[in-house]
Amino acid sequence: MITSTAWIIITAILVATSCALVGTFLVLRKMSLMGDAIAHAVLPGIVIAFLLTASRNTFPMLIGAGLFGLLTVWLTEELSKKGRIFHDASMGIVFTTLFAIGVIMISLFAANVDIDQECVLYGEIAYVPWDLWVWRGTNMGPRPVWILGLVLVINVSFITLMYKELKTYSFSPQLAATLGLPVGLIHYGLMGTVSFTTIASFESVGAILVVALLIVPPATAYLLTDRLHRLLLLAVFFGITSAVGGYYMALWINSSIAGAIAVVNGLQFALVFLLAPKYGLLGKKLAGRRIRKSGPEMISHPEPNDVRKSLS
Amino acid sequence: MNEIEQTRNPTGNSSNPPLEVHDLTVAYDQKPVLWDIDFELPEGSLTAIIGPNGAGKSTLVKAAMGLIPASSGYTLIYGKPLDKQRHRVAYVPQRESVDWNFPISVMDVVLMGRYPHLRLFQRPGRDDRDVALAALKEMGMEPYHKRQISQLSGGQQQRVFLARALAQDASIYLMDEPLAGVDAATEDVIFQKLKELRDGGKTVVVVHHDLQSVPDNFDRAMLLNLRMIACGPVSEIFTDENLQKTYGGRLNILSQMIEESRQQRFVRESES
């Protein structure tokens, strides 16, 4: 049998991998905080699903949350396109309003709503092994592992199938449009995967850790490479190592697992920020010193100054 | 519909013109900046769009590409609506709206020109890489193919995006000031390439500011200033009168410039 420790680590790895993959594109699109916005804005969706089904069943909640996630993205786009509002301001307006509506709904129907706000913010990954999915009398293992596994499969398929489209679109939406690529499909596909990743993850790890895992591993990896595919792989690597490292750190100092994972994320970033060979502080300093010592011939310049030469 | 197209097409062959724009009016924030633009361009032509700053040249190209909403008007590519024909048009904007710090190499940017030739989900292959590399070579940028694109000079970046357009192997090329910021040697190479494209039966449209180089390098011109002042073969429409209408009071400088360039050409021709 798989131990509860193993289930917790598997859950953390699934969350970290999914988040690193879609988070990379969010960071590149300069929409890092979209995950944060979605994590908050889905609250009314969760409350509505809860009121309609009168249960804490996950699937209706996922659907309600997913719809509100896409609504957030869509409203944000429309506001900034049609009105005189910057994209980030528009996102701020939409998600705070939706979140507030959710808060009011909870206080209005407080008697019927059993949603632990602490749990939404911080999650409780430690309880994952006991949140079992029993299907036709058989114990299938922890339910979050199934949901997160499904989300990961969706993310990996989406990114491998649409790789060139996603790459072009993140590089320049205008270029993607002029090349005739399906920009609507790419944009809403990406935002859909962000929504589901965020929602499926924050149930186990909480809204704050989701945001950390969406942004910090890709941002760390971005300091180390100039190629998109390596960026994705490195982001996944940092995500997974922080998940495993964070779990053992939490055991060691006896703290919250989600908190420890986020701290390891931050430490990884700080280390790379200082030591990265090309874009880190130390790397830049060393490169500057090397050039000053050796003079201009150090700088390699494959310069065909006269392009006509290369033609003949 | 098809019959009408054919009678309108004086060359007599049954195919539609590669690029037609009809009845195009564009407004930004309710203020119209382009009025009732109407033109057709033949296959194998090299056209300069000319007009002062703010004349609406970029707006015309963008609206023709469907990148900004038009109040009225439509574009046909070989007689068909633009939407399904985008891949046949290569567009190089005046200022690239790209993320320069994106983790991408010069080669990858040029490869994007191949994407319209690939199906959804399909990856670029060996052939596509060869085409991209050849395009880079033509723009003299092959030695840089591994660089991240922010690590290039402005003129080099411009050359990379021209290489991207070449790699697209389109039927129609719309280029918004492709010569801005490139050195004289590169300018010659680019003009050479544009003529090669034209001679290969492509339809090339270039927004261009240097009036002196128009008669030598282009066979058609569009004079634009919010309205279409004139559109046709350079020899017919590149007149003082039309330029006066396009540029207003600055005519004197212009006619001087053109006179000068005529003399220069005369000297060059008599020397050789």
Ligand SMILES: Nc1ncnc2c1ncn2[C@@H]1O[C@H](COP(=O)(O)OP(=O)(O)OP(=O)(O)O)[C@@H](O)[C@H]1O
């Ligand atoms: N996004 C915009 N919003 C509002 N007005 C705009 C916008 N873009 C352009 N304009 C206005 O539309 C007119 C045409 O602009 P356009 O960029 O097409 O000129 P252009 O002929 O390309 O000029 P240039 O030679 O400087 O490139 C200008 O008066 C400009 O001020």
Ligand SMILES: [Mg+2]
């Ligand atoms: Mg312009």
